[in-house]
Structures are given as C-alpha cells and as structure tokens.
Amino acid sequence: MSLAGKTAIVTGSGQGLGLAYARELARQGASVVVNDVDAAAAEAAVATITADGGSAVAVVAPVGSTETADALVAAALENFGRLDILVTNAGILRDTVLWKMSDDDFDRVVNVHLRGTFTCARAAATHFREAGHGGRIICIGSPTGQRGTFGQTNYAAAKAGIVGMARTWALELKKAEVTVNTVIPVAATGMTATVPYFAAAVEADAAGEPMPAFFRHDLGFGTADDVAGLIAYLASDAAAGVTGQAIGIGGDRVQIWSHPEPVATEYRDGGWTYEALVDDFAGLFGDRLQSIGESFPPLPDELRREPAAS
C-alpha cells in the first residue's frame, strides 16, 4: 500500500467527496483524521473506515479558525504520531446574485473555504517544516473559481483565491519538499444533487446504476469515488514531482488547468494613453477577449429531467 505509515487530515470528510477521499487514503494505508461539523457523519465515517480495516479518528469542529487547524494537526500527532497529508475539502454554499448577497453570505463562505484552507495549510506547513520529512497539501478548488458562475460571488472568490494560495505555497514550500496542488473536482454529492442539469446522472447513481456516458465522458461528471484516486495519487511518493498544479477530475476525465497567462500582447512607444486605447483596443484585441463561465452542451432529450413549464 503506497501510503502505509502515513497520516492524513481530510476536512469536511463526514460525507460527499471528503468521505470518498478519506476512505481511499485509508485504503492506500494512511491513518486518517476525519473532520466535520456534523458529529454523527464524522463518527459514521470513522466507523466505515475502521470496518474496512483502516485507522481513523474524528475531530468535530468547524474549519476556519486557527484553533480548529491546530486541533487537527494535534489529533494527527497524538493519535498516529505524525502528519504527512492535508486535504482541505470542507465547504458550504450560500448562492445568490451580487446585489442580493449579504455580508454574512460572503463571510461564511470565505471563512470555511478560503480562511479554512489558509489556517489548516499554515498549521500543516509549520509542522512539515519542523519535522523535516516533506509533506502533501491538497487544496480543493472548483470550476467556479476558474471561470466564474452566475450567483456564486462568495464561492468564486474563495475558490479562485485557493488556487492562488496553492501556487504561492508551492513556491514557498518547495525547499521543504512539500508539494501543494489544487484539485478541481466535479461529482454527484449533496452540493450538486439539486442542479436540474445533472438530475439524470444523480438519479442513476442513487439507483446504483452507472451514470450515462454523456455525463461521465462529455461533462466529466461522475461519483465522488471517481475523484478519490487523484487525491491518493497526489498524496503518494509517485507524485513527488507534481506541485503548484490545478488538476481537474470527474467521471472518466482528468485535466490539467492552465495557469493565467497573457494571451495577447501589444506594445506602443510611450505607453498606452486613453486616446490610443480608444483608437486601437478593439482592432488589436476585439477577437481575443476571453470567455467567461462554463458552457454546457444541450442535454440529449432522454437525459432531460427539468419539470415541464406550466
């Protein structure tokens, strides 16, 4: 088993993707600190991992604060004697358009995703540098952070910020042999089950049937288990050379996301005045402006589940 003797923390691992990550890391031999705000889900996750022959303990606490981050690292050291892998997966949604988004909607989402990733990564990095045995930090992004999604100001801010932090940490922790990557998952979970576009796939999954190929292949949308292998791979010694990457995965698909790069460059002696931009911008860049949001292909008729308009 590739992760035998290692210890992992997976935040938000009581259900959904986090649970799949925790189970796969345990299946590969790692001891796991399960974390969630839902005590029953966290205890059930520990029971499942233990029943499968793995080792796990639960820390029931909300990710976001430094106290929780420190408690997670302490639990790994006290229960398993070491920490090797951190997966910052815990997350919530509070969706609404910008003009209706309250301060509380914004702060809550940013606190769990962005601050929770920061505080946990800082605690783990501090330990990794002291212990001197390297480590793995696997952050969780989203297509929303890469491209924007209508109604997700708070979530887009947090997820784009996470990718930026991970690139920065990959630079800062290289000498300590700590790799830092962001996984961009797409899967049927509580978070996506209510999206009408995915209904036929969620329905098939709930019935224990394979999801239609349109979802698995064309959209890269599958089960939580489809994402878990990449988490275990990035946690392993086999991925020692992979750092600073944003890696998309879902269904039958895995992808490397580009980092933002200038895609069109023009120069003007003396610089770009307002008047020069009015004269030249459209001609130089009009056909090179970048797209925003994700565009999905139309659903084949047999996979449509939207309620008929009344």
Ligand SMILES: NC(=O)c1ccc[n+]([C@@H]2O[C@H](COP(=O)([O-])OP(=O)(O)OC[C@H]3O[C@@H](n4cnc5c(N)ncnc54)[C@H](O)[C@@H]3O)[C@@H](O)[C@H]2O)c1
């Ligand atoms: N499902 C997808 O397709 C998808 C796509 C892109 C990104 N993601 C990301 O993957 C991660 C997991 O998503 P999921 O779909 O499994 O969601 P989920 O809602 O099924 O699970 C999230 C878990 O996090 C826990 N949680 C919430 N706030 C917490 C906190 N403060 N501290 C600790 N635990 C907390 C919840 O109790 C829950 O168990 C999230 O970061 C999400 O943004 C999911």
